[in-house]
Amino acid sequence: AQSVAQPEDQVNVAEGNPLTVKCTYSVSGNPYLFWYVQYPNRGLQFLLKYITGDNLVKGSYGFEAEFNKSQTSFHLKKPSALVSDSALYFCAVRDLGNTPLVFGKGTRLSVIA
């Protein structure tokens, strides 16, 4: 069965510093990996996805994520955090042939000015 883990409930980072939100996954085949962001009282917004190709995926708002097959990880990164990046971030995975995404528990990112 496919699964995804976000080991940190909360990540705090100072504005201007780089940020990383961690995600590891488990699937039986090749993974389809996604990151979503949820701002307060809003729905989940798609940030980026990895299907195949380059291991470094660039997405919205300056975010990027690196697919690492050997470590089964798909960490979300941004070189310089903004206060407006403060939100709840979800990693999700789908196995080829399985339609629904499986979501992690979410990581709350707090960027402090």
Place this chain on the structure above:
Amino acid sequence: DAGVIQSPRHEVTEMGQEVTLRCKPISGHDYLFWYRQTMMRGLELLIYFNNNVPIDDSGMPEDRFSAKMPNASFSTLKIQPSEPRDSAVYFCASSLLGVETQYFGPGTRLLVL
């Protein structure tokens, strides 16, 4: 594109009442998903449809929950009778094909008193 549309955005009701949540997927999308989000359980998949047909309803918590998709542009999630533990945010999402990005609606915040 208007995105996924959900109504109502907020619903307050009393225990025992029937609650109906509505969703309009993105035009042309053939998959529709219903999720529930709570602090304790995170994001849970309740049911999903493909071409208006329910594919997997194993996430529906009890017989009090039912979902329908009478046509490609409309779906409902009904709770009858409602209970306080049903209080949550309910999201609808849609995607084109099973492997493409899921796009989420703004959610319905349900409070059952």
